[in-house]
Amino acid sequence: MKKNWPLWEVFVRSKNGLEHRHFGSLHASDEKMALENARDVYTRRNEGVSIWVVKSIHITATNPKNNGELFEPAKDKVYRHPTFYKLPDELKHM
Amino acid sequence: MKNKNLYNYILGIADNSLILGQRLGELCGHGPNLETDIALTNISLDLLGQTRNYYQYIARLHDKEKTEDDIAFLRSEREYINVLLVEQPNTHFGFVMARQFFYDVFHLMLMEKLQESKDETLSAIAKKAIKEVSYHFRFSSDWVKRLGDGTKESHYKMQEAVDELWRFTDEFFYLTEADKAMIEAGIGVDVSNFKEAYYIKVSEILTEATLSIPESKYFQKGGKQGIHSEHMGFILTELQYMQRTYPNMKW
Numbered sequence: 001m002k003k004n005w006p007l008w009e010v011f012v013r014s015k016n017g018l019e020h021r022h023f024g025s026l027h028a029s030d031e032k033m034a035l036e037n038a039r040d041v042y043t044r045r046n047e048g049v050s051i052w053v054v055k056s057i058h059i060t061a062t063n064p065k066n067n068g069e070l071f072e073p074a075k076d077k078v079y080r081h082p083t084f085y086k087l088p089d090e091l092k093h094m
Numbered sequence: 095m096k097n098k099n100l101y102n103y104i105l106g107i108a109d110n111s112l113i114l115g116q117r118l119g120e121l122c123g124h125g126p127n128l129e130t131d132i133a134l135t136n137i138s139l140d141l142l143g144q145t146r147n148y149y150q151y152i153a154r155l156h157d158k159e160k161t162e163d164d165i166a167f168l169r170s171e172r173e174y175i176n177v178l179l180v181e182q183p184n185t186h187f188g189f190v191m192a193r194q195f196f197y198d199v200f201h202l203m204l205m206e207k208l209q210e211s212k213d214e215t216l217s218a219i220a221k222k223a224i225k226e227v228s229y230h231f232r233f234s235s236d237w238v239k240r241l242g243d244g245t246k247e248s249h250y251k252m253q254e255a256v257d258e259l260w261r262f263t264d265e266f267f268y269l270t271e272a273d274k275a276m277i278e279a280g281i282g283v284d285v286s287n288f289k290e291a292y293y294i295k296v297s298e299i300l301t302e303a304t305l306s307i308p309e310s311k312y313f314q315k316g317g318k319q320g321i322h323s324e325h326m327g328f329i330l331t332e333l334q335y336m337q338r339t340y341p342n343m344k345w
Binding site: 005026027028029032033036037040041044 | 127128129130132133136232233236240
């Protein structure tokens with residue numbers, strides 16, 4: 001292939017009630033082929049009940065270079081986690 | 095054997111899927127791209143899975159103790175009764191898709207009717223297979239349309255494959271003695287009832303694909319009587335290699 005087909009990101013819902021999760025990516029020439037390829041590549045072992053595909057170019061991502069300013073300030077702010085409450089003994093599995 | 099007609103009837107259906115499955119299996123790792131490669135291998139495995147159901151069933155009809163592997167791997171060329179279409183080579187991707195498409199349209203119509211068979215096992219196999227076969231049909235007819243209605247080159251290659259393989263389509267509707275006996279018994283499907291529907295469906299999709307429908311009235315057959323094309327020996331050599339070299343080997 002001289003020119004590659006566009007890249008698509010694949011999201012699969014593995015069970016009713018669960019959210020779609022990112023499974024991986026693949027190449028396809030259009031939406032229809034992307035869905036069919038996703039079916040063959042990612043759900044052949046009974047992994048899913050629903051598939052979403054989206055062209056990878058439509059995803060806007062953070063730049064890893066900015067990870068410092070974006071994510072590090074949150075690291076020392078443990079109080080943002082709701083871990084300082086006293087839980088009643090009757091509450092289990094929290 | 096008590097029920098030779100039933101045995102041969104089922105063998106005919108199963109051998110088609112076995113040989114086509116083997117042909118598609120040859121492409122494993124050689125598909126035009128990763129996604130299509132996996133899709134073709136999936137179809138191959140679907141077909142081989144269906145084949146196992148049939149062979150397991152008819153192995154029980156045998157007088158001598160036979161297994162599905164004996165039937166699949168240890169027959170001579172003349173004892174395979176698949177149609178000539180499925181043994182045609184993977185000349186190029188257009189051929190792979192045209193062969194698949196011609197087979198899938200037939201296979202789907204056959205499975206729809208086989209569900210109504212008086213034979214409960216056959217009916218159950220058909221009910222299970224139909225979802226797989228519907229997908230095969232969707233996959234191959236999509237590709238026929240994409241390539242036919244694609245670039246100048248893809249159109250040319252698709253038309254070439256359709257023209258080349260057209261002469262093998264009529265054999266689906268040839269009835270052997272076993273076929274006739276099983277239709278009589280309400281077990282087999284009278285495929286001649288959907289011959290017209292078959293060609294209408296095929297023509298519809300070829301037209302949508304901007305391909306022309308071959309006009310040739312010359313059709314080739316022989317596979318259903320065990321008379322195969324020159325390709326069959328090579329397919330069997332590869333298919334049977336393991337069982338012939340290591341007799342009785344199992345996974």
